[in-house]
Amino acid sequence: MPVHAGLLRLRSRADGEILDITAGVAAVVGQAQAPVAVATAFVVGSTAALTTMEFEPGGVRDLQEALERLLPRDGDYAHNRLNHDTNSHAHMRAALVGPSVSVPVVDGRLTLGTWQQVVLLDFDDRPRERSVHVHVAS
Amino acid sequence: MPVHAGLLRLRSRADGEILDITAGVAAVVGQAQAPVAVATAFVVGSTAALTTMEFEPGGVRDLQEALERLLPRDGDYAHNRLNHDTNSHAHMRAALVGPSVSVPVVDGRLTLGTWQQVVLLDFDDRPRERSVHVHVAS
């Protein structure tokens, strides 16, 4: 099959939690058994996002604090007012970072750097179950 | 054909307008008739961007206001000075959000969440005709 499809299910505490999902993405790539391919990961939902980063406690905290400074949880937000909701900050952060990331595969492996992981950022303000689709095109 | 190509043409009022283009992207995916695929949407031009979000009036306004706060229209910008132009803020916002988004297809359908739409953000300061390429690889 030219596109191999995998699905990761994760549980997050949300509130800006950042999860390293590299092993899950790599497992789907392994199943695809394609030497040369493109792996695309996509998170379902509008309050979470995907990117890559060095997944270590300091960088995780810095990114969380920077996003809180740039797009604070508390504010006079129309989304919250109109929908009696509390997570407008999560929607804005997710739209800015984006839901998808694509990583080329060479020799059957993701071409990530040594200190570069695929991460899910869950910006919602309550624990969530998250679905990440991983499609490997070859 | 392993990659099915579609092209959406849109007219925007710009000025930060956000357009829901999900139906157009889904139509191209439908034409591809591929059960498992990856749909990649890409906006031509350097003053517009694509992402996903819950497309509702409150969230749209919040995102527009946040981007105006973070990357204001008015400023002492070199792009405007050197090119006798007025849209440096649009270029910066577009570069930050990015021109492309990739959405996996399962059972012939986009794997978007219920409250997750593919949107075009047009940051330019005059009405524009926009082209969005949608390629479905399967």
Next chain:
Amino acid sequence: MPVHAGLLRLRSRADGEILDITAGVAAVVGQAQAPVAVATAFVVGSTAALTTMEFEPGGVRDLQEALERLLPRDGDYAHNRLNHDTNSHAHMRAALVGPSVSVPVVDGRLTLGTWQQVVLLDFDDRPRERSVHVHVAS
């Protein structure tokens, strides 16, 4: 081969330098000889990012200054404290902009706009050699 793989090697001065890599990406697309395809570019490492922009001196400077304002080099960063490092700002900027960009190919050519280039943003604070994988799926 359904996925044609290319690799660009670049030397950057870093410190926020922005490099136009369009010619390199286009060269890989040319080698692929695929009329309809999707080109995905990905930068290895967690202190650089890819996007598209109008590559001209004014816009480059504006974007560099905006990122310095939003995510300043100097700050009380946990990544720097815990790892005796100096580039937390580079990690945050790279995570926000993202490592990958996908550009559809039509008639064997990238569908970029006339004033839209694929760029590498190197946020690290020392000169680096960078690898950008370019995979063309057709």
